[in-house]
Amino acid sequence: MSSWRRSFESISLSFGAILAGLLLFGIFCAAVGQNPFAVYGSIWKSAFGSWQTFQNTLIRAAPLMLTALCTALPARLGLVIIGNEGALVVGGLAAISIGLAMGTALPPVLSQIAMAIAGMIAGGLWIMAAGALKHYRAVNETISSLLLNYVAIALLNHLVGGPMRDPSSLNKPSTFPLSEAVMLGQIPGTRVHWGLLYGIVACAIAYFLIQRTTFGFAARTAGGNIRAARIAGLPVGQLTLTVCFLAGSCAGLAGMVEVAAIQGSANESLNVGYGYGGILVAFAARHNPLAAIFISLLVGGILASGGILQRAHNLPDATVLMFEGIVFLAVLYSDSLYGKIPWFKEKPLVVSPPSPPSSPGQEPVVIS
DSSP, rough: HHHHHHHHHHHHHHHHHHHHHHHHHHHHHTTTOOHHHHHHHHHHHHHSSSSSHHHHHHHHHHHHHHHHHHHHHHHHTTOOOOHHHHHHHHHHHHHHHHHHHHHTSOOOHHHHHHHHHHHHHHHHHHHHHHHHHHHOOOHHHHHHHHHHHHHHHHHHHHHHHTTTTOOOOSSSSOOOOGGGGGGGOTTTSSBBBHHHHHHHHHHHHHHHHHSSSSSHHHHHHHOOOOHHHHTTTTTHHHHHHHHHHHHHHHHHHHHHHHHIIIIOOOOGOOOOHHHHHHHHHHHHHHTOOOHHHHHHHHHHHHHHHHHHHHHOOOOTTHHHHHHHHHHHHHHHHHHHTTTTTTTGGGEEEEEOOSSOOHHHHHHHEEEE
């Protein structure tokens, strides 16, 4: 199959899966007595209807871009990592720990850099642990990374409710707040924080790393056929650990952004679901980092519409999570159709034999 056919098929299946998800969600809305078109109109209005509402979408899209890379990068090695939420949580905990320890001892820029590095290292090591279990002990990476999410959430609850708790946080246990000086600011003229730029730059770097470098070629080769990669002398173990660390560091950076740009402290809101949303983004984007930018905007818009669905249509706020789940199932099903739709297949080229044929009844030669 030629490259343009593969690309067109991938894009078509992704958009087809999203449209199928929209149709199924519309059926659900009709079943609970709501007009699907009115619901979709409200979602569009609250997500993309104006510059003010679109900024809410951008704020939610920033962590989704970063957490999507936590699944998209290992997928090039044939690994299905879904520990995005755990890496985000430990990244946020590491970032707040460094931010509180430094206080105002360093210039704000240096403090922010230190927090980002701490979050990336913590998230990277968290996912690298799942990669190491896969490589050295043959433990299924999907299950181990999923279980690590619950370990991270339990760690968050323990630290926030115990050793790191601010005594003044009564109703909602939190750590001590960050100094206003070290908080990530907003892009001038907007309400959108600089975390959006982090996400876009990270996706661009990830695309270049995977598609335009020797390291990326080695990773894709190992993901295509690990036995052939070992025979060719590629360091599969090193590739696995490195890619998993890079993937986790992106989710850890998302945790730092949530702490330093949105929350101002670490609390239960770190476990808000951006990691799980990033899994949807990665699969819908076919693990393409650049496509993840645009899919993140779509999913971010869906998340931003939860409030209006509750107010205007009397639907639970969790309806947007059901919407996400339906789209995710449609995307997973569309993966089973890849390479099986006749329209996307190249037709075989039939070459007639030389005339006269060398022997009676000679069959034409078919070149795939």
